[in-house]
Amino acid sequence: MxxxxxxxxxxxxxxxxFAIDTVLDYLNAKKFKDPIPMELAxxxxxxxxxxxxxxxxxxxxxxxxxxxxxLLLTLGFxxxxxxxxxxxxxxxxxxxxxxxxxLFFGLIILGSDLIMLPFSYYRTFVIEEKFGFNxxxxxxxxxxxxxxxxxxxxxxxxxxAGIIWFFEWAGxxxxxxxxxxxxxFSIVMNLFYSRLIVxxxxxxxxxxxxxxxxxxxxxxxxxxFELKNIFVIDGSKRTTKxxxxxxxxxxEKRVTLYDTLISELNENEIVAVxxxxxxxxxxxxxxxxxxxxxxxxxxxxxxxxxxVNNPExxxxxxxxxxxxxxxxxxxxxxxxxxxxxxxxxxxYLSRKFEYEADNYAKETYEATPLISSLKKxxxxxxxxxxxxxxxVFMHYSHPPLIxxxxxxxx
Ligand SMILES: [Zn+2]
Numbered sequence: 001m002x003x004x005x006x007x008x009x010x011x012x013x014x015x016x017x018f019a020i021d022t023v024l025d026y027l028n029a030k031k032f033k034d035p036i037p038m039e040l041a042x043x044x045x046x047x048x049x050x051x052x053x054x055x056x057x058x059x060x061x062x063x064x065x066x067x068x069x070x071l072l073l074t075l076g077f078x079x080x081x082x083x084x085x086x087x088x089x090x091x092x093x094x095x096x097x098x099x100x101x102x103l104f105f106g107l108i109i110l111g112s113d114l115i116m117l118p119f120s121y122y123r124t125f126v127i128e129e130k131f132g133f134n135x136x137x138x139x140x141x142x143x144x145x146x147x148x149x150x151x152x153x154x155x156x157x158x159x160x161a162g163i164i165w166f167f168e169w170a171g172x173x174x175x176x177x178x179x180x181x182x183x184x185f186s187i188v189m190n191l192f193y194s195r196l197i198v199x200x201x202x203x204x205x206x207x208x209x210x211x212x213x214x215x216x217x218x219x220x221x222x223x224x225f226e227l228k229n230i231f232v233i234d235g236s237k238r239t240t241k242x243x244x245x246x247x248x249x250x251x252e253k254r255v256t257l258y259d260t261l262i263s264e265l266n267e268n269e270i271v272a273v274x275x276x277x278x279x280x281x282x283x284x285x286x287x288x289x290x291x292x293x294x295x296x297x298x299x300x301x302x303x304x305x306x307x308v309n310n311p312e313x314x315x316x317x318x319x320x321x322x323x324x325x326x327x328x329x330x331x332x333x334x335x336x337x338x339x340x341x342x343x344x345x346x347x348y349l350s351r352k353f354e355y356e357a358d359n360y361a362k363e364t365y366e367a368t369p370l371i372s373s374l375k376k377x378x379x380x381x382x383x384x385x386x387x388x389x390x391x392v393f394m395h396y397s398h399p400p401l402i403x404x405x406x407x408x409x410x
Pocket of ligand 1: 276
């Protein structure tokens with residue numbers, strides 16, 4: 001294929017993705033008014049239900065507008081030679097491949113993030129604010145943005161520099177070394193995420209002694225799970241939405257509970273949520289997920305190595321002088337249909353794991369408090385109780401509430 005056909009193929013891929021997503025959103029929106037299944041009748045009272053419907057509709061139109069804007073922006077950038085312009089600009093400052101790539105990606109990512117900034121600002125301070133979810137201040141919002149960019153510059157920039165260094169040094173077999181680097185990075189992140197990254201954004205404090213901690217530790221002893229690290233995170237400084245998650249493995253494993261979760265749920269419900277998280281660990285989901293994503297990365301890098309030296313791939317995004325960084329963007333878009341498919345498979349696996357973790361909580365603790373906690377969390381986030389099956393299949397990493405409740409009651 002020559003670069004002109006590849007150029008049109010890239011345009012086609014971007015438009016096709018937008019079209020598929022829009023159709024799915026539309027199908028999902030058509031079910032917003034569906035009657036709520038009987039088992040979930042107690043989630044919302046009438047006022048909360050109409051509020052949740054308004055929230056769904058607001059997010060639907062806002063999502064449509066922002067994805068249309070983002071599509072037009074990308075297509076316009078491609079059509080009017082934006083990548084070539086940035087490439088020429090960067091070549092005026094640097095000749096060395098690593099510096100060029102860092103500047104190139106830095107400008108493109110920062111530029112597109114700044115252009116999309118009004119959208120994320122509107123989401124937080126207009127939509128989330130209107131529905132009573134937002135707790136973030138403007139200062140915190142912009143501080144988060146700046147910290148996010150700093151983190152991306154250090155971690156993303158460091159990885160990119162490493163990968164290009166391997167490419168300069170080893171040619172197309174760079175992919176093996178790059179794979180090793182990314183795999184190591186993923187493992188370190190998984191182990192130390194809570195220690196290294198979370199403190200930049202949140203405060204974590206060990207769960208204080210008291211009846212809740214006794215109850216949690218009583219449960220952990222019963223199932224033979226060594227649990228030293230239970231932390232409470234101040235999620236309430238940004239949102240009223242509640243969450244809990246598990247991270248790390250071996251000695252580094254820890255459970256993190258949002259302060260909003262603790263204030264929302266009773267003790268039995270919190271232990272049930274924790275039992276679900278322990279289920280993820282006991283059923284090896286953490287290790288399986290990590291291994292799968294490392295394998296997928298390896299395959300992706302191998303495919304990249306087959307195309308990276310092909311000048312047509314760089315020229316497909318309108319860049320005249322072939323380079324690693326231009327080829328990386330061209331490859332990234334051409335490969336995106338495949339990464340959509342691997343994403344689908346990962347979502348499927350994740351939903352399967354959610355059932356397994358629910359079943360574990362049911363077997364080792366109790367189904368009833370888990371059901372009531374899931375219902376409370378759904379009400380608390382005004383979540384959609386009647387999603388379209390096709391939308392669930394494509395986008396949901398967790399099964400819909402109704403399926404989880406039915407499974408827990410079975
Ligand atoms: Zn889970």
